[in-house]
Amino acid sequence: MAAAARHGAFHPLRVTAVDPLTDDSVALTFAVPAELRDVYRYAPGQHITLRRTAEAGEVRRTYSLCGPAPAPGTGGAAELRVGVRLVDGGVFSTYALKELAAGDTVEVMAPAGRFVLEPRPGHFAAIVGGSGITPVLSIASTLLARVPDARFCLIRSDRTTASTMFLEEVADLKDRWPDRFQLVHILSREEQQAGLPSGRLDEERLTRLLPALLPVEAMDGWFLCGPHGLVREAERALRTLGVGRDRVHQEIFHVDTVSGGPDTASGTAPVGSSTAAAPVPARSTVTAKLDGRSGSWPVREGEPLLDAVLRNRADAPYACKGGVCGTCRAFLVRGEVRMDRNFALEPEELDAGYVLACQSHPVTEEVELDFDR
Ligand code: FES
Structure with a gap:
């Protein structure tokens, strides 16, 4: 990857599609010109930063890539696709949902992030909430397409069917790989069939659910993604079930005060600062x-x-x-x-x-x- 691309360089990319996913979310697709395809090559689970310069100033937001990652040895990424959910008062998400159209141009930074599963044989699982499906869709689809005997279990939690992002794309994984892809969809505000109770996915529920679904201790990796609360509950459940920290990867879609308004940004868990409460030198x-x-x-x-x-x-x-x-x-x-x-x-x-x-x-x-x- 070019050094300039690694460090904060943006390139203007053309939007080729704005596809509605739910009432409050869209998928944005960008075309990558041939000379930049290597710069935008990404690993499954990574995100890109989008930049918009408006009258009120510059706004940057990170959004996870949802498409299958380009295979090594191919020409890189010909297109990038991200999922964007509208956040109340969110500067960029409002622009993406209300104004952005195919043919527009957006400045895009090279892919980054370490919430990644490089395809390899094994049995993996993800616990995601809401828009946390976005990077996991890329992880699961890349893994299943590239590694013939790898398996993936997706446990996803959404409020209702209507609010569920990438419903069709996930159903498509189930159709293509019925023996290798397992899906458990829990709706917190909707009655469900198939004996799954509705309600929140919390530590207690996960601690009961996971051993009934999977050989928890034998799993090769766990990917937790979504709101802070859900990721914390899932992490605690896995710890209770004896899963080692080194097999758990997490990314929080945090909604809090970040620069320019409360859009969703992605990141990993709080783990403490290096030297808290230390004195600050005058100069x-x-x-x-x-x-x-x-x-x-x-x-x-x-x-x-x-x-x-x-x-x-x-x-x-x-x-x-x-x-x-x-x-x-x-x-x-x-x-x-x-x-x-x-x-x-x-x-x-x-x-x-x-x-x-x-x-x-x-x-x-x-x-x-x-x-x-
Ligand atoms: S700019 Fe996002 S963590 Fe520093």
Whole structure:
């Protein structure tokens, strides 16, 4: 992948379709020109960041890719498809649902994210809520198409059938691979047939349900995606059932105060900041390496490291600025930082020395970040 594409570069891509999925969601399809197909090659489960510059300023949002990922050795991604659900007051989602039309152009950053299942033999499962189906649809369809003996179980929770995104696409997986794809659909606000009670999918219910459905401990990987509450409940249920942390992957679709309005952004679970409540030096300097070039700049009082870098390097990567998408991940080469919040980095990434630049404040006078690692 080109270095410029890795670090915050956007390309204008043409929208080729805006397909309604439900009353409040659409799938957007973008055409990728031949010369950029390698840049937009993606792994199943990754997301893209979309940017819109309007009178009120710039808005960036991350949305998960839902299509099967391009196979290695092919020419890359000829098209990108994402699912967008309308969020109350959401700047980008309102634009996507109410204004965007085929033929329009949107600025798109290269795919990113580590909520990924590289296709391999095994038995995998996902527990998703609402729009959390989006990356999992890509994961399941890629796996089933590419690995002949892999199996996938999808446990999805939605309010009603009418509010369920990608209903047809999921039914299609069931039709194509009836022996290898298992679907359990739970509706929280609708009576169901087939003996499944309605109501919320919580820890207690999952702890009872999962062993009846699957050989829980023998599963090769679990993918949890959706609202914070559901992901936490599912994580607790898996822990109760003895599933190791290393087999659980999660991505939270967090709806909270992120820059420019409360659109949905995707990221992984909160795992704590690196050094909470540490004193802040009066003066500090950040050194950052980005696409092979380094620079050192002062950090203003109270500002996150990302903002100090952005003042001098407009190409620094970011999307949500809210600690959820992970786009601003950087390796902490030197010094110490305190992070406000972290919904994106896994414990292993923190242990390895990665931080979220948008959430990091210097604790030492000198801090060095490497965005290239
Ligand atoms: S920009 Fe999204 S986590 Fe920092």
